[in-house]
Amino acid sequence: MPAKPATLCYFDGRFLPLCDVAVSPFDRGYNFGDGVYEMLRVYNGVPFALDEHVERLFRSAAGIDIRPRLSPRDYRDLIVALVERAGWADAAVYGQLTRGDAPRDHVWDENIAPIDFWTVKPLVSPKFGRTMISVPDERWSRCEIKAISLLPNVLAKQRARRVGADEALFVMPNGIATEGGACNLFAVKDGVLYTHPIGGKVLPGVTRAITLKICKKMGVPVVEEGRSLDFHRDADEVFVCSTTMEIQPLLQLDWRPIADARPGPMTMRLRQAFLDYVRQACGDAPPLAGEVDGADVGVETMARVG
Ligand SMILES: Cc1ncc(COP(=O)(O)O)c(C=O)c1O
16 A cells, blocks of 8 residues: 655745654743644635735734744745645645744743744535534633634533534623634524624634625625624524634524524525635635535434434
8 A cells, every 4th residue: 555645734944744843842832822823725726715814814923922934925825835735625724823942931032933833634524514502701802813722712612522512602701602612603683694793702713704795795784793692592593604614504502403403594695605705716616515405404413412
């Protein structure tokens, strides 16, 4: 059997096989979770929403006072080169930028050099439909920064997984639902789309921004205001979105079906419009998972988790 090709990555200025990377135990990402990251999709060999992801990387880095050594253009070239070399048509690119390597000290030397790590893996198609449990939002108040220190998200998602749900939904002490462990949240009520505004409690998701752009084009009224957990429970439709899951209907929240636990018409329209947007940007994108015959999926998923 031919040997499996080694996974390629870019680390600290060089392209090399993943197995040849040596990370210092004093990398501040490792010691303090001191860094930022990005995750982007590749469709048909083309990185999707590349500019938006690179722009957010720079905003996140600026948010914690990291000055990248590469320019935005360098990052775009790096990602394109990595994707080309890896050769997968449908893939996910993960990149992180840590503050650098230095003897452990909370305070950093202003001249420390940040360290890049970028890799790409073939993508497994996301499953159609999601279930969520609500959990207290115990995160910090700078959620607009895509920081690698994701402990509350990790714990919340693991808690969801342990009880058989796909995702955790963060709810603040005042009852307002913010976003998922790794996705943004939308509700539909009487033809109006509701989503929490971006800022300290919600990541400015690239998929969220594209969804809002599509809504504007389609004339869908949008209210960017926080709404309660109960509002979401009683909504006509709820959906979540992210780079890797795209737009997915929420079928169950805290073990109760949303509407009749079937994907709603607005969600399906926006999913289709999102797919069209991807096709325009990246050429002939594969169909979104569960695109056809969504009607029976709700029942199936409820049986699985119920
Ligand atoms: C907390 C959180 N919110 C929202 C998102 C969705 O962001 P994007 O659409 O840019 O993937 C993510 C993605 O990982 C996330 O971690």
